[in-house]
Amino acid sequence: MGFPKDFLWGGATAANQCEGAWNEDGRGPALTDVTTGGSVKESRQVTYIDKDGNHCRMVTSEGQVQLPEGAHFACLDECLYPNHDGIDFYHHYKEDIKMFAEMGYKTFRMSISWSRLYPNGDEEQPNQKGIEFYRNVFKELRKYGIEPLVTIWHFDTPLYLIEKYGGWSNRKLIEFFDRYARTCFEEFKGLVKYWLTFNEINNTIMGLGLFYEAKEEDYQRAYQHLHHQFVASAHAVKMGHEIDPENMIGCMICGITSYPATCDPKDIIANRHQWEKSIFYCGDVQCFGKYPTYAKRLWDEHQVKLDITEQDLIDLKEGTVDMYTFSYYMSSLVTTHEIKDQVGGNFTTGAKNEYLKYSDWGWAFDPDGLQYYLEMIYDRYQRPLMVVENGLGAFDTVEEDGSIHDSYRIDYYRDHIEAMKKAIDNGVDLRAYTTWGCIDLVSAGTGEMRKRYGFIYVDKHDDGTGTMKRSPKDSFYWYKKVIESNGEDL
Numbered sequence: 043m044g045f046p047k048d049f050l051w052g053g054a055t056a057a058n059q060c061e062g063a064w065n066e067d068g069r070g071p072a073l074t075d076v077t078t079g080g081s082v083k084e085s086r087q088v089t090y091i092d093k094d095g096n097h098c099r100m101v102t103s104e105g106q107v108q109l110p111e112g113a114h115f116a117c118l119d120e121c122l123y124p125n126h127d128g129i130d131f132y133h134h135y136k137e138d139i140k141m142f143a144e145m146g147y148k149t150f151r152m153s154i155s156w157s158r159l160y161p162n163g164d165e166e167q168p169n170q171k172g173i174e175f176y177r178n179v180f181k182e183l184r185k186y187g188i189e190p191l192v193t194i195w196h197f198d199t200p201l202y203l204i205e206k207y208g209g210w211s212n213r214k215l216i217e218f219f220d221r222y223a224r225t226c227f228e229e230f231k232g233l234v235k236y237w238l239t240f241n242e243i244n245n246t247i248m249g250l251g252l253f254y255e256a257k258e259e260d261y262q263r264a265y266q267h268l269h270h271q272f273v274a275s276a277h278a279v280k281m282g283h284e285i286d287p288e289n290m291i292g293c294m295i296c297g298i299t300s301y302p303a304t305c306d307p308k309d310i311i312a313n314r315h316q317w318e319k320s321i322f323y324c325g326d327v328q329c330f331g332k333y334p335t336y337a338k339r340l341w342d343e344h345q346v347k348l349d350i351t352e353q354d355l356i357d358l359k360e361g362t363v364d365m366y367t368f369s370y371y372m373s374s375l376v377t378t379h380e381i382k383d384q385v386g387g388n389f390t391t392g393a394k395n396e397y398l399k400y401s402d403w404g405w406a407f408d409p410d411g412l413q414y415y416l417e418m419i420y421d422r423y424q425r426p427l428m429v430v431e432n433g434l435g436a437f438d439t440v441e442e443d444g445s446i447h448d449s450y451r452i453d454y455y456r457d458h459i460e461a462m463k464k465a466i467d468n469g470v471d472l473r474a475y476t477t478w479g480c481i482d483l484v485s486a487g488t489g490e491m492r493k494r495y496g497f498i499y500v501d502k503h504d505d506g507t508g509t510m511k512r513s514p515k516d517s518f519y520w521y522k523k524v525i526e527s528n529g530e531d532l
């Protein structure tokens with residue numbers, strides 16, 4: 043069996059991590075321009091305007107950004123925010139797409155920056171320059187026969203919507219998102235047919251405080267925020283189908299396979315509940331169009347009272363997704379017992395799995411977990427799946443002759459592709475595989491450049507230096523071969 047013949051091989055990126063040009067051609071600031079990963083690392087500075095209008099700076103320690111009362115974020119040029127420049131895809135897209143084409147990409151996943159189309163987020167009319175940019179990118183992709191796979195929201199809510207309306211916990215955001223999504227579907231009709239509504243929508247509830255505006259442990263706000271995104275996503279699916287019946291629209295879930303750490307039945311139940319809270323909650327609402335039975339238990343656990351209207355329930359029903367897409371990087375362990383060997387890394391906590399190896403950032407290398415996830419999810423939802431992120435963040439060394447020997451990355455991909463193959467052979471309808479950060483870009487979780495994922499090296503460094511020159515790594519030639527052989531030559 044193996045991969046179907048029209049399988050979509052490709053790579054994935056996000057606007058906020060690669061475009062740069064953060065204030066060019068009318069683009070407005072987004073949350074991700076001032077807080078990489080929502081958690082600012084030590085020695086990084088936040089620039090804000092205090093209640094009297096003064097520009098102030100503060101060096102924050104790792105964790106949630108806590109501004110003084112009455113203050114709001116500002117972006118100043120002299121601040122070192124890696125997302126401001128990204129890898130300057132804005133000006134290099136032709137060169138980058140040419141390299142993707144050389145690898146034989148069938149698809150390329152990218153996102154649209156909301157604040158490039160609607161600089162503040164609440165305008166009536168879109169910014170034409172923003173539309174023009176994306177139209178050019180999509181045309182360039184099509185020139186090489188590469189199918190765009192487009193994420194409408196990838197963490198980058200316009201900053202103004204957070205300052206003025208308080209972000210996604212305000213119902214108003216649904217209306218602004220509706221307008222933005224409509225613009226995407228109408229303006230790019232005929233150029234794009236694969237869409238994802240919200241990237242890793244479950245992040246809000248998995249890692250409270252990440253990529254969004256709520257304070258740590260504010261479950262009321264987090265669940266309400268999510269509810270508004272569910273409704274906005276359902277609206278987008280419905281309108282996307284009305285505007286172009288060719289559109290295929292999916293949800294996007296951060297997929298982490300979790301296992302019970304022991305065979306204590308308490309751990310088995312805890313693990314099941316972990317799946318419900320972190321993974322199934324969002325997938326169930328977006329695929330089945332209604333809240334699952336266990337939702338009540340989750341809300342009650344934190345005394346959450348949601349504002350859900352009758353119309354919301356109708357909208358959720360009418361806007362179920364056509365496909366389930368997800369990112370997969372690692373697995374984790376769940377236990378009710380005391381943890382002896384703790385994993386530490388970005389996005390990772392909990393007990394260490396003694397059977398697995400870990401990356402330099404503490405992410406468990408677990409291809410079997412990908413097979414497990416694919417089979418489990420396909421069985422639950424019975425609709426097409428796409429793996430839209432998977433990859434290894436690693437330190438790369440450039441040799442004197444400019445070559446980069448990243449055999450560790452090749453090994454990572456080989457094993458994960460084998461795992462997908464097994465799941466396909468077991469009946470899973472998997473349509474696409476887009477590796478994360480197919481070209482080096484800024485890390486979402488840490489804001490670093492040195493956590494590299496690409497097949498293409500970008501000469502850009504954490505201190506802001508670098509020529510932005512692109513060069514292929516060994517994995518570039520390897521992936522080309524994989525695509526050519528439709529996943530047979532690994």
Ligand code: BGP
Pocket residue numbers: 056059241242296369388431435478484485486487488493
């Ligand atoms: C996912 C995000 C991506 C991406 C990836 C890798 O959570 O959808 O935006 O960045 O993780 O994470 P990191 O950049 O922290 O290594």
